Amino acid sequence: MKTKTAYTILVAWVISVIPLTWLGYGSDGDAWRIANTAKAISVTGQYVRSRTTGFPLFELSVTPLVNLGQWYLSNLLPFVFGIIILMALIRLVRKGEIHHPKITVFSLMFLPVVVKNATSTMDYIPALALLIWAYVSLLERKWVLAGLFIGIACGFRPTSGLFVIPVAILSYLETRKPIQAIQILLIAFISGVISYSPALLKYGMPNPYPGIQLDQQITILITGYNALRLFGIVQTLALGVCFSIIVRQVLVRKNVTPFFIFHFSNILVWISLFLLLPEEPEYLMPIIPSVIFILDRYLSKRVFVFISVLLLSYHTFQVDALGGQSGDRYIKVAFRAGLTVQDIQDRIFKLSIREAADQYVTSTKTILMYGYPEIPAANDRWVIRNIKNDMYCQRDGNLCISSRILDENRLEILHSEGFRLIVWRGEMWEYYRTGTSLPNYIEVIEDLSVFFGTPISGKALNQQ
Known part of the structure; x- marks a missing residue:
């Protein structure tokens, strides 16, 4: 060469x-x-x-x-x-x-x-x-x-x-x-x-x-x-x-x-x-x-x-065989965006929800069981509350972010402490896969844009 x-x-x-x-x-x-x-x-x-x-x-x-x-x-x-x-x-x-x-x-x-x-x-x-x-x-x-x-x-x-x-x-x-x-x-x-x-x-x-x-x-x-x-x-x-x-x-x-x-x-x-x-x-x-x-x-x-x-x-494009949504998958052949396009869309999505969470204001103590680790990662606006559940909370606010909490006793304690507990329907696979049921006091939100009150750009990998 x-x-x-x-x-x-x-x-x-x-x-x-x-x-x-x-x-x-x-x-x-x-x-x-x-x-x-x-x-x-x-x-x-x-x-x-x-x-x-x-x-x-x-x-x-x-x-x-x-x-x-x-x-x-x-x-x-x-x-x-x-x-x-x-x-x-x-x-x-x-x-x-x-x-x-x-x-x-x-x-x-x-x-x-x-x-x-x-x-x-x-x-x-x-x-x-x-x-x-x-x-x-x-x-x-x-x-x-x-x-x-x-x-x-x-x-x-x-x-x-x-x-x-x-x-x-x-x-x-x-x-x-x-x-x-x-x-x-x-x-x-x-x-x-x-x-x-x-x-x-x-x-x-x-x-x-x-x-x-x-x-x-x-x-x-x-x-x-x-x-x-x-x-x-x-x-x-x-x-x-x-x-x-x-x-x-x-x-x-x-x-x-x-x-x-x-x-x-x-x-x-x-x-x-x-x-x-x-x-x-x-x-x-x-x-x-x-x-x-x-x-x-x-x-x-x-x-x-x-x-x-x-x-x-x-x-740019691919033939995929993944149907359904996170937690409820089945085989379905379809044309989708390629790896790099999906990668870009997801990275934009992560940056978008990170910014939205930083700016989110609520008077109610709230735990969103989604957004870890991209929201609090190396982010001075967030402080760790519970390392076991990867839970981080706004330094000057009431929103907390955690990974999915599967321990029902832990969920009961958080609920009794007055936390509003939320999961996003687009990311519920751990509950489906482990057979863990969601208590009725946990809210399932359909749209993160509605929750944060601001448009979310990009698209999560599991939604593409």
């Missing part, structure tokens, strides 16, 4: 992507939790995890950025790591590892899920960038560096350590020396423990499973649906056809190369983990480079261009 072409792609990516960094911390609620955690770390001077396992290197890295410039600065950290991914791809191109440079680089950098997470205060892109550089180092036979990159990635996302499996396999296939694989494993383990140590020392071994357990049928549906959301339903089906043809050709021609083994083992590793933890499509992001590199290596240029266009179309 010529230097001019590389700069052109870089400029195009920066110009088209950076405006999204201005739209709040992201559409993922965890991005707002990270911002809230950054505030807590700043106030207490101690490490605090944002969720589940903890993601210490990312949480600590964004803390000064959140406190100095909110999302305008914190979103730039994943954005910069996106550029670091581009640098790794250019390195692979110049090493001759990529056969269709322009298509491959463009497809990966502008992939909707990459754009979404490169502009949000989330840890997926930093971890992915480090894993791609571990792959580059592996191809350059820089074993120590490959292990270090994997270990450091564990500080951003602890599951990144699984990347050592395909890396160790490839190092052995390339050298036929077990010592190289063992060296990488040891370096990745030691550096990974050090990188993850802030969370490990404070919280011990983590439990990655969510607090709300769903029945098996719902879990299977969530697993399948979230897996399809990574690339899009139609796009995933097209990829499935391509991969079945590629695998057949490789086996028929008996051309099972180390390249093929590495990337397919990487895909299998992350799919296996996803079957255990299917909460978010982004959990599958480490397979993205392998998917794109396999397409580049085995597809003709014409077919690769077609697949690339199909993958990028997920920005």
Whole structure:
């Protein structure tokens, strides 16, 4: 790839992507939790995890950025790591590892899920960038560096350590020396423990499973649906056809190369983990480079261009199979806005309700069981009232925001204290899924604009 072409792609990516960094911390609620955690770390001077396992290197890295410039600065950290991914791809191109440079680089950098997470205060892109550089180092036979990159990635996302499996396999296939694989494993383990140590020392071994357990049928549906959301339903089906043809050709021609083994083992590793933890499509992001590199290596240029266009179309429109509304879902095929359009709409929505809640005035003590974490996250107008229920209240008002409260005794106490308890019909899934009934003293509101008394812009993800 010529230097001019590389700069052109870089400029195009920066110009088209950076405006999204201005739209709040992201559409993922965890991005707002990270911002809230950054505030807590700043106030207490101690490490605090944002969720589940903890993601210490990312949480600590964004803390000064959140406190100095909110999302305008914190979103730039994943954005910069996106550029670091581009640098790794250019390195692979110049090493001759990529056969269709322009298509491959463009497809990966502008992939909707990459754009979404490169502009949000989330840890997926930093971890992915480090894993791609571990792959580059592996191809350059820089074993120590490959292990270090994997270990450091564990500080951003602890599951990144699984990347050592395909890396160790490839190092052995390339050298036929077990010592190289063992060296990488040891370096990745030691550096990974050090990188993850802030969370490990404070919280011990983590439990990655969510607090709300769903029945098996719902879990299977969530697993399948979230897996399809990574690339899009139609796009995933097209990829499935391509991969079945590629695998057949490789086996028929008996051309099972180390390249093929590495990337397919990487895909299998992350799919296996996803079957255990299917909460978010982004959990599958480490397979993205392998998917794109396999397409580049085995597809003709014409077919690769077609697949690339199909993958990028997920920005603007998609075929969806999700019908009903939050808490009452069923399969219904329909055309909807694409991932990026939905992401923008939801981010605008979050900023809009945040502003509306800041300005809301009521003489009645009120708890809205919606709007956490985006409303109080790193927001000085709100103070914490009950950390167990994620309840925050206006510093100078009567409105409180909380996550859904499922404990009926807790609801009874709040009701007896004179609180007006409210849930939004658009976000009642936890009550449906757990079978928890709503007491008759809880109000269900249909329209947040009516509740806040001001127009709410954008649209929540579960309403699109």
